[in-house]
Amino acid sequence: MAISARVPQRLSHLPFRGSRAVAAGLLTRTMLRGPTWLRLLPDVYVHRDAHRADDHRTWCEAVALRLPPDATLAGRSAAWLFGVDLLTPGDPVTALLPTTSRLRPHPRMSLVRSPLPEEDRTRFAGLPVTTALRTAFDLGRHGSRVEALVAVDALLRRRVVELPALRDYAAARARWPGSPLIREVLALAEPLSESPMETRLRLLLLDAGLGPLTAQHEVRHGGRFVARVDLAWPALRIAVEYDGDHHRERAHFRRDVARLNALRSAGWIVLRFTAADVLRHPEATVALVRQALAERHAATPTR
Known part of the structure; x- marks a missing residue:
């Protein structure tokens, strides 16, 4: 019988937690160690036919399975999910963790620690992400001046956020790290910029x-x-x-x-x-x- 015939339908397309699949009787530990399944992260696997090494969505799905309940995908990964591609090939998934959360580092994850109140968390495309405003705020206050402006312009162009709302959001967080940069970026931002x-x-x-x-x-x-x-x-x-x-x-x-x-x-x-x-x-x-x-x-x- 072909291997594909023994693959549980619910595990054939997306990453999953190996321990949960074993507990549910869908797989055994021995099966997980076989050639059908690829280990992406600790206890996170995907079917070999569903794996695309540079598919950021797959890696977002995988990382989301490892996140603590109060953490989210963030930064350029959140922007990508919102439809704004700021990634370069091989970029790790950005995850934002509250300062009290813990998660073991991994080369495919870029972990950022920062306050993350409930109002800055949402779900989009089935995944936990920072809200559009928090995503734009974070991208506009980190990195180089030009890359911060590129990110904010792109989010404004796609109408993921509106400039007045982002200015109000940033003004209410004027003491956060990177605030001088985002103030300059917002003064230069142009929603009509097309690329x-x-x-x-x-x-x-x-x-x-x-x-x-x-x-x-x-x-x-x-x-x-x-x-x-x-x-x-x-x-x-x-x-x-x-x-x-x-x-x-x-x-x-x-x-x-x-x-x-x-x-x-x-x-x-x-x-x-x-x-x-x-x-x-x-x-x-x-x-x-x-x-x-x-x-x-x-x-x-x-x-």
Whole structure:
């Protein structure tokens, strides 16, 4: 008989506690030590056919089985469950534990200890997680300034949280660690930012003193819609855009050419940058934008 025929249906897809399966008579200890089951964490197993090494959801399910009752998934793992992917391949699952809770460390878990009142805990997608507000608050006050802003912008863009509510939440916790960082992040946050790289490009320009600038500006000419641009100085008719890899696709490229020609006909200068421009050559990127702004300022009549 095939091994799959002996697999209990309730254990065929998701991680489970081995001790509970044995106590329920579904498996034996000897069966758990066989090739059908993979041990993910202490006493947590999954069927070999259901295992995907880089599937963050599987690891969230596994870690949740080990959490004390007053702990939750948090940080980037909670954001991922809310539909906002801030992860890099192989990232461990972030879990938040109250200061009195105990859990043995594991390479696939990133354990954070912090006060976790009842109002900051919820369940989402069947798992214990920090609330959307607590998740955004934590991501906005830890790590680097740019990564904190990327996280908050992404959560705002997906409407996981709203900016006024997050500001109120942070203000009520002004003495928590990382509060100076999240205050700065909330002052810079832009719910209209459409991608992490767009956020990074916008912050690069703001830090260079080239603001203020408008996100997702609609360009109209002769009363007709021309295009929506990522970042703009509308009075000077200058646009800055981030081009991701999808812009290299043939159909997208054709649309980009027609769109760029329409913007130029409307009198706009459009500067387009890639990830390499933002991450590897930030000085050159800033210099090009600064030059365009200076040229337009020089050509604009003073009154």
